[in-house]
Amino acid sequence: MLKAVDRNARYCYEKALEAGKRASAARTQTEREFYQHNETRWLRLGASYEYQERLADFINELRSLPKTPFCGACGGYMRSKLMRCGQGGLAEIDYECAQCGAKKTVIELDGNRR
Numbered sequence: 273m274l275k276a277v278d279r280n281a282r283y284c285y286e287k288a289l290e291a292g293k294r295a296s297a298a299r300t301q302t303e304r305e306f307y308q309h310n311e312t313r314w315l316r317l318g319a320s321y322e323y324q325e326r327l328a329d330f331i332n333e334l335r336s337l338p339k340t341p342f343c344g345a346c347g348g349y350m351r352s353k354l355m356r357c358g359q360g361g362l363a364e365i366d367y368e369c370a371q372c373g374a375k376k377t378v379i380e381l382d383g384n385r386r
Contacts, residue, residue: 277322281319284314287314288318341378343372345372346372
């Protein structure tokens with residue numbers, strides 16, 4: 273899915289475009305190199321803003337995933353074995369302990385555990 277570019281990134285890309293035009297119109301090699309370097313810096317900064325936004329989206333997506341419970345018997349991590357989705361945002365997840373084999377079912381409704 274394409275998203276609108278962050279306003280900071282858009283500003284950087286506009287400045288890079290401006291610097292590129294100035295580099296094309298430069299009369300001396302020194303002036304051209306200055307504006308080309310300036311264009312590169314603006315492009316890198318714009319890409320940095322876009323990366324930051326993508327990273328924040330990814331982290332928010334990870335936070336919305338079901339959390340892995342701990343085993344009540346041995347305290348180890350449990351692995352999800354089966355997930356059943358129902359109507360109204362209801363999700364039933366079966367977990368099994370990797371160490372002792374204990375099983376647990378977690379029911380989530382709209383991202384809230386029950």
